[in-house]
Amino acid sequence: MLYKKEVTITRLIKPAFLLGLIILMASYSSPAQKIDPDSQTETSIDSLLNLMTIEEKIGMIHASSSFTSGGVERLGIPELVMSDGPHGVRDEHGRDWAPDNASDDFVTYLPTGITLASTWNKELGYKFGAVLGSEAKARGKDIILGPGVNIIRTPLNGRNFEYMSEDPYLTSQMAVGYIHGVQDQDISACVKHFVANNQETDRDKVNVVVSERALREIYLPAFKASVVEGKVNSVMGAYNKLRGQYCAHNQYLVNNILKTEYQFPGILISDWAAVHDTWEALVFGTDIEMGTDLTMMPDADYNKFFLADSALAMIKRGEVDEKYVNDKVRRILRVMYKTKMFSGRTQGERNTKEHQQVARKVAEEGMVLLQNNEFLPLSTKLYKTIAVIGHNASRKHATEGGSSQVKALYEITPLEGITNQVGTNAKITYAEGYKPSRDNSVDKKLAREALEMAAGADVVIFVGGWIHNFDLSVWGKDAYDAEGIDKSNLKLMYGQEDLINEIAKVNPNLVVVIMGGSNVEMANWMGNVKAILQAWYPGMEGGNALANILFGKVSPSGKLPMTFANSHTDYPAHAIGEYPGIDLQEKYKDGIFVGYRYFEKEMITTLFPFGYGLSYTNFAFTDIDVKKEGDHVVVACTITNNGKMEGAEVAQLYIHAINPRIERPLKELKGFEKVWMKPGQSKRVSFSLDKQSFSYFGEVELGWKLDPGSYEIQIGNSSADIRLKETIVL
Ligand code: BGC
Numbered sequence: 001m002l003y004k005k006e007v008t009i010t011r012l013i014k015p016a017f018l019l020g021l022i023i024l025m026a027s028y029s030s031p032a033q034k035i036d037p038d039s040q041t042e043t044s045i046d047s048l049l050n051l052m053t054i055e056e057k058i059g060m061i062h063a064s065s066s067f068t069s070g071g072v073e074r075l076g077i078p079e080l081v082m083s084d085g086p087h088g089v090r091d092e093h094g095r096d097w098a099p100d101n102a103s104d105d106f107v108t109y110l111p112t113g114i115t116l117a118s119t120w121n122k123e124l125g126y127k128f129g130a131v132l133g134s135e136a137k138a139r140g141k142d143i144i145l146g147p148g149v150n151i152i153r154t155p156l157n158g159r160n161f162e163y164m165s166e167d168p169y170l171t172s173q174m175a176v177g178y179i180h181g182v183q184d185q186d187i188s189a190c191v192k193h194f195v196a197n198n199q200e201t202d203r204d205k206v207n208v209v210v211s212e213r214a215l216r217e218i219y220l221p222a223f224k225a226s227v228v229e230g231k232v233n234s235v236m237g238a239y240n241k242l243r244g245q246y247c248a249h250n251q252y253l254v255n256n257i258l259k260t261e262y263q264f265p266g267i268l269i270s271d272w273a274a275v276h277d278t279w280e281a282l283v284f285g286t287d288i289e290m291g292t293d294l295t296m297m298p299d300a301d302y303n304k305f306f307l308a309d310s311a312l313a314m315i316k317r318g319e320v321d322e323k324y325v326n327d328k329v330r331r332i333l334r335v336m337y338k339t340k341m342f343s344g345r346t347q348g349e350r351n352t353k354e355h356q357q358v359a360r361k362v363a364e365e366g367m368v369l370l371q372n373n374e375f376l377p378l379s380t381k382l383y384k385t386i387a388v389i390g391h392n393a394s395r396k397h398a399t400e401g402g403s404s405q406v407k408a409l410y411e412i413t414p415l416e417g418i419t420n421q422v423g424t425n426a427k428i429t430y431a432e433g434y435k436p437s438r439d440n441s442v443d444k445k446l447a448r449e450a451l452e453m454a455a456g457a458d459v460v461i462f463v464g465g466w467i468h469n470f471d472l473s474v475w476g477k478d479a480y481d482a483e484g485i486d487k488s489n490l491k492l493m494y495g496q497e498d499l500i501n502e503i504a505k506v507n508p509n510l511v512v513v514i515m516g517g518s519n520v521e522m523a524n525w526m527g528n529v530k531a532i533l534q535a536w537y538p539g540m541e542g543g544n545a546l547a548n549i550l551f552g553k554v555s556p557s558g559k560l561p562m563t564f565a566n567s568h569t570d571y572p573a574h575a576i577g578e579y580p581g582i583d584l585q586e587k588y589k590d591g592i593f594v595g596y597r598y599f600e601k602e603m604i605t606t607l608f609p610f611g612y613g614l615s616y617t618n619f620a621f622t623d624i625d626v627k628k629e630g631d632h633v634v635v636a637c638t639i640t641n642n643g644k645m646e647g648a649e650v651a652q653l654y655i656h657a658i659n660p661r662i663e664r665p666l667k668e669l670k671g672f673e674k675v676w677m678k679p680g681q682s683k684r685v686s687f688s689l690d691k692q693s694f695s696y697f698g699e700v701e702l703g704w705k706l707d708p709g710s711y712e713i714q715i716g717n718s719s720a721d722i723r724l725k726e727t728i729v730l
Contacts, residue, residue: 011252011361030276044337045333045334047622048075049330049452051068052066054325057328057329058070058308061304061329062290062292062302062307064079064633065300065302067081067290068082074190074298080143080288081143082143082190083139085162085405086113086145086147087139088108088408089139089144089406090406092105105407106409108135108358109411109539110359111537112541114161115558115564116178116366117170117244117366118365118560120561122174122360125174125177126177127358128178129178129181129184131181131355131358132178133186133189135351137346137348138348138349139348140351143189145192145193145236145403145424147160147164149222150163150195151165151219152562152595153595154486155487155562155568158485158517159402161537162404162579165223165562166560166562166594166596167561168220169670170669172224172225173702181228185432186499188232188234188338190228190234190236191223191236193227193238193247195242197271199486202584203238204273204274205240205241206586207240207241207243207584207586209588210242212697213697213699215697216704224262227258233267234335235267236269237253237269239270239271239273243270243540244374245280246274246276247274248275249275249281249285251284254284259285270288270291271291272403273293275305278307278310279319281306281307281311281535287331289305291714300638351409359540360541362538362543363685365560365648366548368559369531369558369615370532370608373529375509376533377550378459378548379551380425380426380459382458383459385456385457386427386460388414388418388428388429388430388461389433389454390496391432392515393414393463395413396411396413397537401483408540414513414535415549416544417543420547422547423555431449433499434445434494436493442498443495447502454507459509459511460509462494463515465520468518480520489568490519491520492713501524506526509530511531512531513550519564523569524639528704534564555616555648557647560610560611560612560718563609564612565606577590596609597666599667601666610719611650611718613718615649616643617642617645617647618642619641621715621716622640624715626726626728633689639682639685641681648676650673652669652716655669655694658710658711659710661709670687671689673685706730710728711728
């Protein structure tokens with residue numbers, strides 16, 4: 001049966017009145033809780049809790065359908081309605097798992113998380129979140145299950161496309177904007193997956209053993225920022241274990257760090273089926289249990305969840321104090337009040353032109369130009385026959401990848417985008433060239449056709465890379481950017497490498513566009529092609545955005561949020577790792593040296609460094625100014641567009657500790673600003689660094705430490721291209 005939120009809203013009119021009365025009465029009773037500044041809300045929650053039976057409270061802390069947790073109809077407390085996912089509101093399921101194909105659930109399909117992070121544009125993070133929040137509201141949802149902020153530790157992770165970066169600061173900044181965007185619409189964001197869910201292999205079993213320093217400096221910052229700066233309403237507990245205990249009920253992570261240190265007032269929702277024990281879930285901080293295996297069965301019995309009947313029995317037997325349940329229900333009610341679930345929530349909007357423009361803008365700013373031998377942008381004055389080659393040129397990706405799947409209102413493929421752009425100014429031809437196949441075999445006929453077409457064209461645009469189909473039985477293990485599975489390596493599949501090299505022989509005017517959630521190996525072919533553009537999964541407007549970049553309507557401005565190394569074996573998780581774990585134990589031996597922190601330390605040559613991305617114009621960095629203001633360090637510099645085209649540059653600020661007392665990364669990103677400039681225009685950008693920017697986490701002191709000494713402030717347009725430096729003594 002189709003579940004419709006509208007029904008709940010109507011049902012709420014009377015109870016909303018009742019709640020108003022409770023608020024009024026309660027304002028004369030008990031004092032407010034400390035955790036929430038809104039004392040009136042806390043008082044009304046107290047009153048509501050007093051009216052509830054233990055059975056009703058228990059009903060609220062576990063799932064009541066595939067994507068809802070229970071309400072209390074008698075008191076006008078609605079169910080909480082959740083939906084995936086990070087880049088669009090998921091298709092409608094009703095209350096079970098069967099897609100409801102008949103319903104009107106088409107939405108804006110935004111570019112995936114890694115594309116958003118590649119924009120390095122915090123404002124776009126906000127706009128992205130606002131689209132999601134508004135569309136979730138229009139679809140009757142209360143919580144959108146995103147952003148995904150797990151650190152990209154290995155390029156093989158099947159869900160990297162949903163995540164943001166190898167760097168905790170970039171991830172934090174983009175996540176905070178996203179969360180504000182969602183929550184300003186009175187919809188809750190749910191930052192996930194807390195924590196160290198950095199691979200899909202054995203994700204529900206693997207025990208991650210990580211040093212306290214790496215946990216604090218690399219894996220936790222985005223969650224902390226989401227809570228402290230983003231004021232996120234909910235957090236999703238990950239599947240894996242951390243130091244021997246499942247993350248969704250991990251005393252240290254949830255109670256000590258999240259709820260006590262970070263003072264998180266919201267809801268810890270388990271990932272779907274991530275709860276394993278009633279007592280632990282009751283006492284170690286899980287607030288809502290979702291998705292426990294039963295939901296996969298047609299007659300899911302939600303009373304069998306860990307936080308259902310067995311929890312009730314434990315409370316009744318006096319084995320666990322009811323205060324634990326009260327705290328969970330309090331948190332849920334707090335979020336319900338905050339997101340106006342009882343009254344006053346406005347209508348959302350869906351599939352508007354503005355939303356589609358945000359999708360296009362993120363795609364345009366997120367694509368990263370990796371190589372350009374003075375070839376792009378293309379001109380239809382020069383090239384009259386354009387051959388578009390590759391399966392990904394005509395493939396749609398929205399409905400793929402696992403839980404983040406989206407039913408896009410439309411999805412402009414690269415071929416459609418290029419065709420729209422070129423119009424009658426040139427002739428477009430298309431050949432598929434290669435095709436995903438289960439056994440990774442090469443379709444020689446397709447390759448032959450493509451080569452013939454390439455030979456007869458003035459220029460070739462090859463669009464290849466990964467797909468993210470979820471159906472193991474069809475595509476075989478290696479085809480994926482998908483939930484539940486990691487890739488085995490970064491090699492281009494289905495003969496794409498050979499095809500690129502063969503095309504280059506018959507037509508050297510070759511541009512390669514790579515789609516996917518992380519990088520591919522390029523060493524065997526990059527020298528033979530004129531230009532390479534990383535397009536990720538660019539959402540419903542991806543094809544138009546791609547064409548705007550290829551034909552120079554827009555100058556590329558994306559920067560890599562992860563290092564592109566030669567092969568996956570170069571990454572620290574693999575080189576010293578122990579990815580994917582030994583007997584389900586995985587020691588993160590790479591410690592804090594993840595991504596560029598590792599490549600720089602070990603002086604390993606990469607294909608393209610973190611923060612890298614070319615433009616059609618060029619920028620000068622001048623006039624660095626560093627000064628202390630109170631307990632902050634204020635840094636400024638000037639950026640000038642010296643080229644002939646409007647474009648954007650990202651000023652990236654890294655800190656380098658000179659002669660540190662303990663080993664530190666050679667550089668750490670601590671600030672970035674993206675600025676758009678017309679030709680000849682200059683802009684001053686400034687950064688304010690606080691103590692935290694210079695601190696590390698001391699394993700001995702178990703706290704953040706700022707050592708006195710000299711620090712170099714470095715500003716550049718990639719981690720490997722530092723243009724300005726100045727030393728400051730603290
Ligand atoms: C995923 C979550 C997702 C949930 C609900 C889980 O398998 O890990 O990210 O939100 O399913 O679909």
